[in-house]
Amino acid sequence: MKKTRKKLKMKLRMKKKMKLKKLNFSVLIMLVMVLIVSCAPKPTPVPPAEEPEVEAPVTGEASVDEVAADISDAADTDEELDTSELDDVDSILAEIENI
Amino acid sequence: MKKKGAIFVLMIFLISLIPISIAQDLTDNQKEAEELEKDRLKAAEDLQKEKLRAAEELQKEKAENSKEIQKKRVTAVRITKEDILKERKFIDLRKERLDRLKELRKEELEKLKHLEKEKLERISKLNKERIEKLSNLRQKQITRLTTVKEARLSKMLGLSEERLKKIADLDARQIEKLSNLDRARLDEISKLDKAKIKQRLDKIKIRKVDVRLKFKKRIVSENKKVEIRERFERAEERLHEAKEKIKERRSSLIEAKEAGNDEAIIEHAKKGLLRAAEAIINHLEKVKSKVQESEDLDEKETESIIADINAKIDEINDAKADVEAATTKEEIRAAAKKINVAWKRIKAKSKIHAREVVNGKVRSLVKRSEHLEKKLDRILAEMEEKGIDVEGIDEKVTQFSDKIAEARDKLRQSNEKFKEAKATGVDEDRKTLLEEAKALAREAHDDLKEAHDILKEIVREIKASYREADFETDDEDDLIEIEDEEDEEEIEDETEDEEENEA
Numbered sequence: 001m002k003k004t005r006k007k008l009k010m011k012l013r014m015k016k017k018m019k020l021k022k023l024n025f026s027v028l029i030m031l032v033m034v035l036i037v038s039c040a041p042k043p044t045p046v047p048p049a050e051e052p053e054v055e056a057p058v059t060g061e062a063s064v065d066e067v068a069a070d071i072s073d074a075a076d077t078d079e080e081l082d083t084s085e086l087d088d089v090d091s092i093l094a095e096i097e098n099i
Numbered sequence: 100m101k102k103k104g105a106i107f108v109l110m111i112f113l114i115s116l117i118p119i120s121i122a123q124d125l126t127d128n129q130k131e132a133e134e135l136e137k138d139r140l141k142a143a144e145d146l147q148k149e150k151l152r153a154a155e156e157l158q159k160e161k162a163e164n165s166k167e168i169q170k171k172r173v174t175a176v177r178i179t180k181e182d183i184l185k186e187r188k189f190i191d192l193r194k195e196r197l198d199r200l201k202e203l204r205k206e207e208l209e210k211l212k213h214l215e216k217e218k219l220e221r222i223s224k225l226n227k228e229r230i231e232k233l234s235n236l237r238q239k240q241i242t243r244l245t246t247v248k249e250a251r252l253s254k255m256l257g258l259s260e261e262r263l264k265k266i267a268d269l270d271a272r273q274i275e276k277l278s279n280l281d282r283a284r285l286d287e288i289s290k291l292d293k294a295k296i297k298q299r300l301d302k303i304k305i306r307k308v309d310v311r312l313k314f315k316k317r318i319v320s321e322n323k324k325v326e327i328r329e330r331f332e333r334a335e336e337r338l339h340e341a342k343e344k345i346k347e348r349r350s351s352l353i354e355a356k357e358a359g360n361d362e363a364i365i366e367h368a369k370k371g372l373l374r375a376a377e378a379i380i381n382h383l384e385k386v387k388s389k390v391q392e393s394e395d396l397d398e399k400e401t402e403s404i405i406a407d408i409n410a411k412i413d414e415i416n417d418a419k420a421d422v423e424a425a426t427t428k429e430e431i432r433a434a435a436k437k438i439n440v441a442w443k444r445i446k447a448k449s450k451i452h453a454r455e456v457v458n459g460k461v462r463s464l465v466k467r468s469e470h471l472e473k474k475l476d477r478i479l480a481e482m483e484e485k486g487i488d489v490e491g492i493d494e495k496v497t498q499f500s501d502k503i504a505e506a507r508d509k510l511r512q513s514n515e516k517f518k519e520a521k522a523t524g525v526d527e528d529r530k531t532l533l534e535e536a537k538a539l540a541r542e543a544h545d546d547l548k549e550a551h552d553i554l555k556e557i558v559r560e561i562k563a564s565y566r567e568a569d570f571e572t573d574d575e576d577d578l579i580e581i582e583d584e585e586d587e588e589e590i591e592d593e594t595e596d597e598e599e600n601e602a
Contacts, residue, residue: 008185011348015560017456021407047384048391058555059558059562061571062570063570064471064554064558067551068178068551069468070460071464071544071547072466072548073543074460074461074544075544077389077460078384078453078457078537078540078541079388080335080455080459080543081449081452082381082387082453083450083453085342086342086382088349088378089379089442090442092348092349092371092372093435093438093439094245095349095353095371096368096371096372096432096435097435097439099356099364099368099431
């Protein structure tokens with residue numbers, strides 16, 4: 001009788017030990033999962049598509065909008081007639097004078 | 100003994116009665132006195148009540164009297180106002196306009212009743228605040244100010260009372276001139292003292308604009324413009340090609356130089372020179388196209404610039420012939436020198452012509468913006484007449500006017516630098532002055548851009564509350580051009596004088 005009791009006690013103790021081991025194991029797995037998730041490369045945020053340059057709003061009044069259009073045209077004319085576009089001419093002329 | 104005893108008792112009884120009778124006597128006296136006092140008090144009370152009643156009655160009577168007097172007075176004022184408002188020129192006004200005038204005090208109305216019907220009508224279109232401001236002036240001042248049209252009158256009434264009084268003392272011609280100015284100039288001039296206002300106004304000319312030209316110096320037909328633009332694009336394309344080839348030839352030339360290959364040097368130098376000449380000619384063609392297309396230069400200016408550009412093109416073409424004929428290094432060097440010298444002169448001239456085109460454009464833009472301000476004044480006056488109020492719109496128009504004034508000032512400075520550049524004989528000075536003129540013109544251009552951003556906002560706000568606003572039609576008043584002769588030096592003097600005055 002005593003022997004069987006002892007055996008039963010042993011069995012119970014073993015079972016408890018096993019349970020604890022299982023618990024530790026599952027905690028460990030969860031920790032690993034957390035680490036994996038946190039270490040995973042974060043998706044790089046997609047840069048927002050460049051918004052097309054919004055044209056200056058027009059008023060719908062021809063006399064006002066025409067002046068506005070001519071104002072931007074004046075700036076273009078200044079650039080179009082700039083002599084800096086002929087800098088290459090200066091350099092080749094200098095080169096040829098020294099042949 | 101019994102008797103004696105009885106008498107004794109009776110005596111005691113009688114003696115005991117004495118104090119009672121005395122006491123009775125005393126209480127009677129007291130009662131009498133009390134009654135007397137009561138009577139006196141009652142009499143006094145009655146008297147006071149009587150007095151109070153009398154006073155109340157008197158007060159009532161007085162109040163009634165004063166009410167009656169006031170009533171009589173009010174009736175008298177109403178009668179007088181009514182009398183004024185019964186006059187033909189008042190009756191002829193539209194109801195809503197008359198209603199505005201009805202709100203005025205008798206004294207204010209009296210100042211207006213002498214005005215002609217036309218002037219009265221002008222005033223009746225103004226808002227209450229402006230009518231009151233005007234009616235605070237003397238009768239003569241009102242008569243003088245109301246000679247100008249309502250839109251201009253309303254603009255002038257936006258000035259402070261102090262300035263308004265100063266202006267109202269000017270003669271009709273000066274008031275008319277002043278009323279035609281934009282808000283920025285009006286503000287600037289109205290700050291000055293009377294003598295200076297007159298001096299300043301003498302330098303300003305108001306000119307009617309040619310309806311056909313509308314701030315342009317000449318008209319270029321649409322067909323011609325298309326043709327010129329095509330020519331411009333072709334020249335630009337050829338210039339681009341020439342530049343590409345110049346780069347190629349230059350590197351080939353450097354290689355040939357390094358290799359000591361004279362034949363290759365001559366070939367690449369010749370072709371390089373020809374490409375350089377082509378680039379110069381095409382750049383000049385571009386400037387020529389812009390001059391031909393410009394409506395901001397008059398015929399004379401255009402002809403003179405084009406003749407000069409053509410002469411420069413011929414000069415380069417001659418040099419090109421020399422290059423083609425050259426067979427030796429020396430001849431090529433000589434041709435290169437010739438082109439280089441010509442190019443240096445041409446470059447300076449090209450910059451001058453480009454500045455003429457661009458500054459002409461900016462000048463025209465300033466004029467057209469001033470014209471838009473005039474339209475705004477007209478529309479604001481219409482809105483005022485209709486009782487449409489847009490909060491802060493007047494301030495925004497003033498901001499717009501100020502920005503145009505800044506652009507005008509920068510353009511004037513740019514033109515001065517440009518004049519100096521044309522006059523100087525020193526190349527380096529000319530280059531610096533032209534750069535300065537260009538920078539100032541760019542600043543003027545930026546001011547114009549800012550002004551038009553404000554204008555767009557103004558137009559949107561106006562259209563939101565006054566759909567019928569007409570920006571396209573030109574009123575007789577809109578087509579006016581201001582010619583201001585004042586130069587910078589004089590402005591500086593005036594500012595100094597002003598500062599002295601203020602001190």
